[in-house]
Amino acid sequence: MPSATIRTKMPEQDPKERIHNFNEVALGYSKEDALKEAERCLRCKKPACVKGCPVGVDIRDFIALVAEGKFVEAARKIKEKNNLPAVCGRVCPQEEQCEAKCILGIKQEPVAIGRLERFVADYARNMEETKRVVTGDKGKVAVVGSGPAGLTVAADLAKKGYQVTIFEAFHKPGGVLTYGIPEFRLPKEIVQDEVDKIKRLGVEIKLNHVIGKIKGIDQLFAEGYDAVFVGTGAGLPRFLGIEGENLNGVYSANEFLTRVNLMKAYKFPEFKTPVYVGKKVAVVGAGNVAMDAARTALRLGAEESIIVYRRGREEMPAREEEIEHAREEGVVFKLLNNPVRIIGNDEGFVTGMECIKMELGEPDDSGRRRPISVEGSEWRLDVDTVIIAIGQSPNPILLNDTPDIETSKWGTIVAEDQTGRTSKEGVFAGGDVVTGAATVIEAMGAGKRAAQAIDEYIQKKVM
Amino acid sequence: MYKILKKEVLAPEITRFKVAAPEIAASAEPGHFIIVRVDEKAERIPLTIADYDKKEGTITIIVQAVGFSSRQICNLETGDSFLDLVGPLGKHISTEGYKKVICVAGGLGAAPLYPKAKSLAENGAEIITILGARTGELLILEEEFSALSKELYITTDDGSRGRKGFVTDALRDLLEEDSDIDLVIAIGPMVMMKFVSELTKPYGVKTMVSLNSLMVDGTGMCGGCRVTVGGETKFACVDGPAFDGHLVDFDEQLRRQRFYARYEEEAKVHGHAGGEYQCHLQQ
Ligand SMILES: Cc1cc2nc3c(=O)[nH]c(=O)nc-3n(C[C@H](O)[C@H](O)[C@H](O)COP(=O)(O)OP(=O)(O)OC[C@H]3O[C@@H](n4cnc5c(N)ncnc54)[C@H](O)[C@@H]3O)c2cc1C
Ligand SMILES: Cc1cc2nc3c(=O)[nH]c(=O)nc-3n(C[C@H](O)[C@H](O)[C@H](O)COP(=O)(O)OP(=O)(O)OC[C@H]3O[C@@H](n4cnc5c(N)ncnc54)[C@H](O)[C@@H]3O)c2cc1C
Ligand code: SF4
Ligand code: SF4
Ligand code: FES
Numbered sequence: 001m002p003s004a005t006i007r008t009k010m011p012e013q014d015p016k017e018r019i020h021n022f023n024e025v026a027l028g029y030s031k032e033d034a035l036k037e038a039e040r041c042l043r044c045k046k047p048a049c050v051k052g053c054p055v056g057v058d059i060r061d062f063i064a065l066v067a068e069g070k071f072v073e074a075a076r077k078i079k080e081k082n083n084l085p086a087v088c089g090r091v092c093p094q095e096e097q098c099e100a101k102c103i104l105g106i107k108q109e110p111v112a113i114g115r116l117e118r119f120v121a122d123y124a125r126n127m128e129e130t131k132r133v134v135t136g137d138k139g140k141v142a143v144v145g146s147g148p149a150g151l152t153v154a155a156d157l158a159k160k161g162y163q164v165t166i167f168e169a170f171h172k173p174g175g176v177l178t179y180g181i182p183e184f185r186l187p188k189e190i191v192q193d194e195v196d197k198i199k200r201l202g203v204e205i206k207l208n209h210v211i212g213k214i215k216g217i218d219q220l221f222a223e224g225y226d227a228v229f230v231g232t233g234a235g236l237p238r239f240l241g242i243e244g245e246n247l248n249g250v251y252s253a254n255e256f257l258t259r260v261n262l263m264k265a266y267k268f269p270e271f272k273t274p275v276y277v278g279k280k281v282a283v284v285g286a287g288n289v290a291m292d293a294a295r296t297a298l299r300l301g302a303e304e305s306i307i308v309y310r311r312g313r314e315e316m317p318a319r320e321e322e323i324e325h326a327r328e329e330g331v332v333f334k335l336l337n338n339p340v341r342i343i344g345n346d347e348g349f350v351t352g353m354e355c356i357k358m359e360l361g362e363p364d365d366s367g368r369r370r371p372i373s374v375e376g377s378e379w380r381l382d383v384d385t386v387i388i389a390i391g392q393s394p395n396p397i398l399l400n401d402t403p404d405i406e407t408s409k410w411g412t413i414v415a416e417d418q419t420g421r422t423s424k425e426g427v428f429a430g431g432d433v434v435t436g437a438a439t440v441i442e443a444m445g446a447g448k449r450a451a452q453a454i455d456e457y458i459q460k461k462v463m
Numbered sequence: 464m465y466k467i468l469k470k471e472v473l474a475p476e477i478t479r480f481k482v483a484a485p486e487i488a489a490s491a492e493p494g495h496f497i498i499v500r501v502d503e504k505a506e507r508i509p510l511t512i513a514d515y516d517k518k519e520g521t522i523t524i525i526v527q528a529v530g531f532s533s534r535q536i537c538n539l540e541t542g543d544s545f546l547d548l549v550g551p552l553g554k555h556i557s558t559e560g561y562k563k564v565i566c567v568a569g570g571l572g573a574a575p576l577y578p579k580a581k582s583l584a585e586n587g588a589e590i591i592t593i594l595g596a597r598t599g600e601l602l603i604l605e606e607e608f609s610a611l612s613k614e615l616y617i618t619t620d621d622g623s624r625g626r627k628g629f630v631t632d633a634l635r636d637l638l639e640e641d642s643d644i645d646l647v648i649a650i651g652p653m654v655m656m657k658f659v660s661e662l663t664k665p666y667g668v669k670t671m672v673s674l675n676s677l678m679v680d681g682t683g684m685c686g687g688c689r690v691t692v693g694g695e696t697k698f699a700c701v702d703g704p705a706f707d708g709h710l711v712d713f714d715e716q717l718r719r720q721r722f723y724a725r726y727e728e729e730a731k732v733h734g735h736a737g738g739e740y741q742c743h744l745q746q
Contacts, residue, residue, distance in 0.1 A: 169549070169680070169682050170680070171500060171507075171546075171547040171549070207547070208547050208548060208549035209549075210549060210550075210552065210682055213490065213550070213551055213552060213682075214486050214487060214490055214550070214551065215486065215490065235682075235683075235684035236683055236684060237684065237685065237686045239686065239689075239696065241696075245696070246689050246690075246691060246696065246715055246719070247718075248718060248719060248721070248722040249722075251686075251687075252685060252686040252687075254684055254685050254686065255679055255685035255686055255687045258679055258680065258684075258685055259679060263506070263507070263679070264504070270504060271504045272504060272505055272506040272531060272532055273506045273507070273679075274723050276722065276723065347718065347721070348715070348718030348719070348721070395682065395683055395684055396683070397682060397683060397701065
């Protein structure tokens with residue numbers, strides 16, 4: 001099979017233009033691009049790529065369908081394993097998952113599996129009506145949280161014939177897909193579309209329901225639910241615990257991104273929630289969340305957006321593509337620097353941040369080299385906004401209300417990996433609330449396994 | 464959708480709504496609040512549950528029009544609905560075991576104070592109330608408080624009703640006279656709560672305040688409502704909104720409340736039209 005050694009490029013918005021809008025950065029393959037890229041796949045007998053996908057998408061077969069121009073069939077093939085291909089095609093860390101395992105990657109560039117997945121999902125988006133499933137009578141399941149884990153459990157169980165109700169704390173479903181990942185990386189229309197499809201399966205979504213406050217898990221059982229799935233994510237922001245962190249102009253990445261994505265502050269004052277962005281913005285951290293915050297700040301008019309990270313380039317946890325996009329857009333990286341305090345004026349607004357230079361020492365528990373501060377190397381960075389993006393833990397509201405669910409010392413739920421089963425009878429959990437902040441596809445994988453286990457659990461109980 | 468069953472104007476710019484919300488009413492306790500959104504473009508606005516009726520399945524909120532969003536709420540009528548209403552949020556407060564409590568309300572603070580005073584009274588506490596306002600016509604819930612209080616004092620800044628002066632003037636006299644007060648609850652503007660807390664401190668009387676910090680989600684996921692209490696950072700929406708007034712860093716809270724002052728003006732001026740903010744995105 002003739003195949004190019006380099007993968008087919010995906011058209012993107014020009015960085016100079018895109019920093020003035022919230023439209024999607026990556027524009028997606030055309031039909032021709034997709035056909036060309038699909039041709040590169042070797043149709044391996046034992047496809048290694050599949051092993052890299054947490055939900056085991058039939059990559060070889062869907063790509064073969066793409067090559068034949070059967071795009072809708074290809075989408076159907078993916079959907080056997082993955083309910084949210086339009087989302088995963090965009091935000092999966094493919095370079096560490098499916099594409100990392102692709103055999104072509106040994107000598108040349110791996111097949112652009114994510115781009116192909118995105119293409120077929122978008123192509124088939126409006127082509128296929130989800131079959132309306134009449135809500136089944138196999139049992140009633142409550143799902144807490146409407147992020148990727150919750151949506152996956154709900155869809156799978158509805159298809160199996162259960163009556164499923166999702167309870168979501170926010171006024172919009174989708175979890176991080178809605179409030180965290182920005183529009184320019186994942187258009188909210190796509191998330192809404194996926195949610196609508198799940199609703200068409202007969203799943204009911206009750207918004208504005210904070211479980212643990214309006215009602216507890218025991219009450220859900222009392223109301224007749226046979227099982228409960230907890231997919232509440234890792235939404236509790238961590239702060240640095242340094243001086244000046246409560247000054248005006250210091251945000252958690254969660255607050256900053258929620259104001260912009262969920263509350264549409266970028267359309268203020270048409271939408272009534274404001275967001276303050278100064279001229280110079282420092283973002284502390286170097287994960288996907290930090291990249292999203294830094295790039296969002298530029299789009300809101302910041303003249304400079306600076307990533308401050310205590311380790312080096314190698315250690316940055318964000319996806320390669322996100323780091324590259326951030327750099328193209330003009331985000332500045334001050335690596336090997338750690339904030340020591342935030343400085344403010346008399347009115348309590350941020351005017352600067354004191355940082356200290358760092359060196360890398362021996363590897364720590366995480367396997368990454370431990371940063372050590374260089375004595376006497378403090379310096380001042382003049383900024384008027386600081387966004388803290390150093391990680392999140394599970395929100396304790398539900399867990400405080402349900403002390404009989406066992407948790408770890410990190411506040412995550414202890415659940416069996418293969419089933420999601422927790423220490424509390426009939427309660428299953430999966431996604432970030434179990435693993436700590438991870439990825440969309442891992443949350444979906446956990447959701448899939450839990451749906452299977454919940455089905456078995458309820459069927460056993462009925463018999 | 465959460466339907467408004469009854470609307471009453473209590474004072475200029477202050478409106479009381481009874482809303483059908485059976486599940487929230489069923490779980491509501493003193494100290495809880497809700498967050499409402501009027502329409503698709505609206506802000507999430509925190510409001511205290513000023514009263515609730517579990518049997519009837521209703522909650523009462525009292526709203527003061529101070530800016531765009533609160534005015535938008537006050538313009539709703541009986542029969543209209545809130546698009547979103549989430550709650551009960553916050554930590555409920557314990558109202559048991561108190562013998563003698565002074566309740567201090569500044570202006571609209573009477574609304575969030577009421578369910579706490581009511582519950583304290585039901586649990587056997589003797590209630591002394593001080594209601595303060597800028598001017599007489601802004602006093603609210605006078606009858607309700609008078610019904611559950613042994614003594615009721617009124618102060619107004621301009622002297623148009625009751626004693627001319629601040630709530631702290633009346634409170635100082637009471638603290639001087641009476642040494643067996645076991646709790647002061649003060650709810651009102653941040654400055655008022657600050658001065659009340661400073662006043663009670665030398666008397667060693669436990670003082671509870673309820674903070675109206677800026678909030679987004681109200682569930683502990685944004686940290687926008689952070690407040691320093693006893694040197695530690697707390698989230699007002701989940702650790703509060705009620706805190707020990709002697710431990711709260713009020714000056715920090717006063718500064719944080721001013722964070723969005725500039726934008727409030729803009730929201731008001733621009734109404735629904737796109738403003739300066741949008742234009743620069745389209746450049
Ligand atoms: C800014 C950002 C960028 C990211 N970028 C990527 C990326 O590019 N690729 C990638 O793979 N991953 C990315 N991630 C991580 C990924 O989004 C998460 O791992 C994934 O969303 C976890 O899914 P989940 O279903 O476990 O939880 P979530 O998506 O967090 O959803 C949990 C839901 O539960 C709700 N909830 C919480 N408590 C309650 C309660 N008590 N009652 C009712 N509802 C409740 C929440 O409101 C939320 O809607 C990113 C995360 C962030 C924050
Ligand atoms: C837990 C909690 C309970 C509350 N309970 C009630 C209640 O029962 N009834 C009620 O009327 N209000 C209550 N508030 C305050 C209410 O949420 C604000 O008045 C409202 O958000 C103002 O929005 P706005 O757009 O109308 O005003 P904006 O235009 O945002 O502001 C107008 C003016 O109000 C001030 N302001 C803004 N936000 C607040 C705030 N959170 N608290 C106090 N002043 C503010 C501003 O500094 C400004 O001067 C409560 C707030 C919290 C956090
Ligand atoms: S779901 Fe993610 S990991 Fe799996 S094939 Fe698709 S892009 Fe790759
Ligand atoms: S490993 Fe690569 S080449 Fe082989 S089937 Fe998978 S995508 Fe195609
Ligand atoms: S309002 Fe977001 S954490 Fe309190």
